[in-house]
């Protein structure tokens with residue numbers, strides 16, 4: 001197969017020709033939407049007056065909850081989130097009304113004239129405070145293996161501590177947005193920048209009080225999603241659709257960056273505590289963790305994210321006695337949401353902190369504890385899944401050997417001996433990430449393939465292209481299975497009328513789920529055409545195949561083309577369309593016992609991070625990140641390597657510089673790119689080396705090419721501990737802090753904490 005195929009969008013992207021929501025040529029009489037949101041994080045709306053705003057020339061109408069024909073409810077997992085606030089507001093940035101005007105500028109002018117007064121109620125911004133006040137989204141959840149209580153008493157060493165990891169802004173290049181317009185008979189079409197077209201369709205149907213078939217959702221592609229458009233693209237699409245329903249005119253609504261930053265949820269901040277017990281041989285015998293998830297003002301995906309935190313609380317380690325609990329704490333922040341890793345990174349930061357703390361107290365290199373506890377074949381993940389085809393030790397050992405860890409460590413020690421102002425730090429970060437939606441019923445997908453009578457092909461799936469190159473992978477699979485050249489295949493948009501009832505493109509599973517469906521559909525078509533060709537040429541079906549557009553007999557090229565056989569099939573009235581469905585086999589999870597086999601497989605890998613710290617300024621540079629990654633049998637190394645590099649840098653951003661900040665009134669302070677720093681080219685490691693681990697992959701992965709979207713983000717966690725390592729070599733009095741991101745300001749404080 002064409003394993004080196006470039007992202008099929010790269011040409012269009014480079015020339016600026018690729019279409020995003022804001023590029024769609026609008027229809028005549030298109031109107032523009034803008035949200036009026038709450039400036040108060042918690043309060044009762046005591047007075048609201050739209051009259052001045054409505055009087056402006058060009059304002060068509062201002063919509064509020066009173067204009068909703070169905071229910072004012074967009075909560076997916078728990079029905080606790082109104083589309084527009086009614087009498088109370090629960091976070092600053094919460095939508096109250098939707099202004100529709102002849103231009104965006106007019107809508108903005110109108111927004112400034114809406115008069116509103118709030119009666120303030122107490123504001124909670126931290127998870128800890130929410131817990132103290134019993135403010136929760138739902139009941140806490142606990143996973144359990146063995147008996148931690150009795151095991152701690154048998155441990156040689158026991159350590160406890162607390163950690164904090166902050167949120168993260170998705171900062172997709174393309175902000176949230178949609179374009180909705182009326183079709184005949186009261187039908188509505190919504191073009192949305194969403195990872196979940198079906199979520200949008202389903203929620204819109206409920207709010208508009210329409211059956212789902214009257215709403216068509218189309219996605220061309222996204223300029224990035226990262227989880228931020230898994231659940232949170234929905235509200236904007238519904239607002240526009242309601243306006244369309246009332247006005248029967250097209251409505252375009254693309255959020256400007258500031259509105260997007262203020263109104264949308266982010267990665268969940270976590271306040272956590274842990275207790276870790278080790279034997280003399282450094283085996284982790286018992287581990288407990290309590291996670292306080294800052295969920296924000298509504299559930300959104302928080303319960304599912306909390307669940308994944310528990311799944312990844314032991315990272316890639318085998319620990320016989322574990323007890324973890326997660327509380328989804330209700331605060332007055334925008335509802336936090338999915339973000340690459342989906343709670344997994346937050347869980348892994350805690351166990352890595354616990355190990356770091358233990359190593360520091362024992363005065364040993366952290367890696368000896370990590371290495372002694374890597375999960376092995378047939379050992380049990382504490383939620384019941386037996387580990388198989390484990391690559392934890394393999395990736396670790398390969399990284400040690402291939403990157404000559406001993407020399408790297410010696411070089412760091414050497415450098416630190418000779419330098420005062422600058423210190424280097426090094427850390428190893430092994431990862432294991434479970435692949436599948438943790439919610440088993442979501443693990444399915446479909447594909448629809450049309451072969452047109454001239455032999456060209458149209459391919460539709462439930463996958464949403466958001467820069468991850470899933471469309472390129474789908475095309476590779478179709479070309480390979482049909483035996484034709486890629487240029488004959490067109491990737492269609494993702495549309496609910498062609499592929500219905502989809503799960504969002506998320507959980508690193510999109511290529512696996514949709515790819516398996518494409519494979520199945522194309523196989524059926526291929527079988528059909530092989531039969532026709534064999535008949536025509538009077539040979540045995542088994543000896544015949546299509547390759548690069550030609551009929552091959554016994555692997556020898558003939559002059560007969562794919563096009564010729566398709567035309568023949570058409571004459572014989574054979575169906576040239578196929579629809580296929582794929583659902584991940586074998587997975588299950590029992591929530592009453594919190595045990596099961598939730599993941600199709602795990603992705604493993606190990607990274608080694610080296611940094612140089614300026615101990616005068618607190619600034620640092622990442623010298624190198626060296627990674628051994630378990631791609632399985634990568635079906636496209638260029639794309640997969642790109643995912644590893646991108647995820648790594650996003651993880652580094654989360655751990656080092658991206659600092660979400662709200663004031664005590666719940667107002668977002670990091671509300672612009674001047675106050676919220678994401679990695680630029682200078683923050684990228686000076687060197688990134690990736691060695692693909694030669695593994696058999698997994699039969700549940702498409703072509704044994706393992707899922708790659710989220711797992712490598714967690715290599716970025718190593719950066720935190722490399723910085724910590726450098727600080728410790730400068731300041732002997734440093735009491736390890738576990739408070740991310742480790743910004744230069746915080747690093748500087750640590751450098752001189754208790755320093756004499």
Ligand code: LUZ
Nearest residue numbers: 338342436437438439506507
């Ligand atoms: N979304 C989801 C996800 O709904 N369920 C998941 O398990 C998941 N995991 C990662 C990212 N998004």
Ligand code: MOS
Nearest residue numbers: 227339340506507
């Ligand atoms: Mo997600 S965090 O939308 O895979």
